[in-house]
Amino acid sequence: MSLFEDLEPWIFVDRFRNQIHALSDTVSASMSTASCDLETSDECRDDAAALRLKMVAIGAIMVAGVAGVSLPLAGRKRRMLRNDGALFVSAKAFAAGVILATGFVHMLHDAQSALTGPCLPASPWRRFPFPGFVAMLAALGTLVLDFAATQFYERKHREETAGVKAAVAATSTEEDESGITVVLSVPSEAVGGSDKDAMHIVGMHARHDHDHGHSHAHGEGEVPSHVRHAVVSQILELGIISHSVIIGLSLGVSRSPCTIRPLVAALSFHQFFEGFALGGCISQAQFTRSAATLMSCLFAITTPAGIAAGALVASSFNANSPRALVVEGLLDSVSAGILIYMALVDLIAADFLGSRMSSSVRLQVASYVALFVGAGSMSVLAIWA
Structure with a gap:
């Protein structure tokens, strides 16, 4: 045997050892809690003013969420806001556009910024598109969950x-x-x-x-629409809660009034129409009053609770640490995948490809206009928040 052949096993062992060390260094750097000192300006930092704005944000966002989720539930017995009415369908299309833009323009962009910034090591974070990959996995996971839950409710x-x-x-x-x-x-x-x-x-x-004899029950094999809406409303709430916590914490830990001020208006707008979409699904699912109330309250308090939690730990939490950026980026990616799937599949496709929409040209035009205006409005808000 040649000398190279004798040394070959040791060469590969050294190469493997070097890869392990490199991976360990990458993980250590990514999980560090040390501050990433970039050249940032603290001119707008004011803890007292930021705290006052956080209190305003908690109240405004909670009121917007309660109003949004309650409107479809309270109005389902009224002619203008009935589930099959043109106004309700158009408003739900607008809300679907808001949710779609939230996933694509806000959550996915925030994930990209967090995971590809200079605070994290280039390998692997800037050598692989983790935000899109994780969002894709989240969307596929939501599909599996959607299918399994639908099968369960249909069997029941x-x-x-x-x-x-x-x-x-x-x-x-x-x-x-x-x-x-x-x-x-x-x-x-x-x-x-x-x-x-x-x-x-x-x-x-x-x-x-x-x-x-005549029965009002559905024919064999036919499942009423409220069974499907029960699944949609629960998965939609899961997606909304997952990103509401992140949004609330991000606002809560901020110590800059210049950052918080535009977020208050943007998040109130966003919360109202997300609540309207969720409230519409809950209304169509025909949940019991207690279940509908529980889901509505859970939605309404999630973002304010996140803001409050963030405000409590603002003095000790380092939002610019590599660990915080990795966690934020991955959770933003998951939320983006869930919201994009829910908006496209369970809100837009379900309504726009249904028989109700195809039977009225006027409703089609109104719904498409509402959808594009909703998506455009939420996208424009990305300029400030």
Whole structure:
């Protein structure tokens, strides 16, 4: 054997050892909590003024969130804001545009800025497009979760419907024997679609025509739309909460009034229309009042709670440390993927490709205009926030 062949195993061992050391150094640099001292100006730093603005932001954003999520829920019994009304559909399209722009223009851009900045080592953060990759994984993960949750709710609905049909069959048998009409009160969730608290299935009087009895239940294999909306509303809330926490913390730890001031208006606008989209989905899902209230409250308090938490740790938290930037960038990427998927698939495609939209040219025009205006408005806000 040649000398090179004798030394070859050691050469590869050294190369592997060097790669391990390089990886360890990269991880250490990325997880450092030391401040990244860039040439930044502290001319606008004012802790007292920043704290006052944070209090204003908590109140304004909470009011905007409550108003946005409550409007579809409170207005579903009114003609102008009914779920199938033109005004509701157009407003929901505007909100979908806001959410889409939030994912593409705001969250993905923030993730890119955090993960490719000079504070982090060039390898691997600037040699691989982590923001887009993580956003793609988040979107695909949301697809899997969406599919699994839809399958679960559909299976649950079919089982409940089968129970209703069995009860109807048993009632019909008793009726055949007694000749007495029996009325069953069945929860609307079991048969779906009705806004009423219960629906009545009435047996037929005569033995020879009971097989032709009429039921308001959906046909076999058909799942009512509110089952799908139940899934959409829960996944949408998950995506909204995930990025609301990051937004709230980012605003809360800021000590610059110049940074906070434009964010208050931008986030209030954003929170209102995100709330409207979520409230519309909750309304269409026909949740119980307690479940709808819980989901609405959880949405409304998330961003203000994040701001409050950020304000509490502002003096000790270093937002410019490599570790903070990595965590922020990855979470922003995940949030972007979820929001982009939800906006395109569960809000825009579901409404714009549905039969309701195709039946009215006027509604199509109004919805498309609202969608583009919503996306454009939220994109323009990126100039200031």
